[in-house]
Amino acid sequence: MIDSKLLDDLAKRVAGSVPVGLQLLQEDLQKNLRSALEAGLSHMELVTREEFEIQRAVLLRTREKLEALEKQIAQLEEKIAQNG
Template identity: 35%
Template sequence: MTQTNNRIFDEFAKLMTDAAGVAQGVRDEAENAIRAQLERFMGDMDLVTRDEFEAVKAMAIAARDENEALAARIAVLEEKLGISADKPQSDTDEPTSAI
């Protein structure tokens, strides 16, 4: 009787091992299918890569720095010319024509 019990347990263990292998295979196939769907979905969204994002970010920082430098230069020039940055310059220098 001991031999029969061991054989039943051995067959059951083999069956469970095979079932675990099949389950792992199904899991791998499901992961691959989901990964492929997500890659296709993200490809359709036309997302930028990290490198592209970093390049545009660096360009924006450089443009902002240049803008600040130009604004400072304009302020210095306006100060030298006596122009107030708060109010626009009027066109009173031009003669008016009488019709």
């Protein structure tokens, strides 16, 4: 899930960039932007960096095992071809 502080900071920056005439509405705008960002991001299937790195490591190990098995199969096929 997205960090609440990050959402607050992003909403504050966007609300702070509105024209001077609208800055009276800045606090309300900031709250609405935060709610909209949170709602939009909640519909996405996001993972934390830690979860991503764990899955990346699992995939890397799986790929290494697959390559080792492919090499082993190639060697066995070569032996069969030589003996056959």
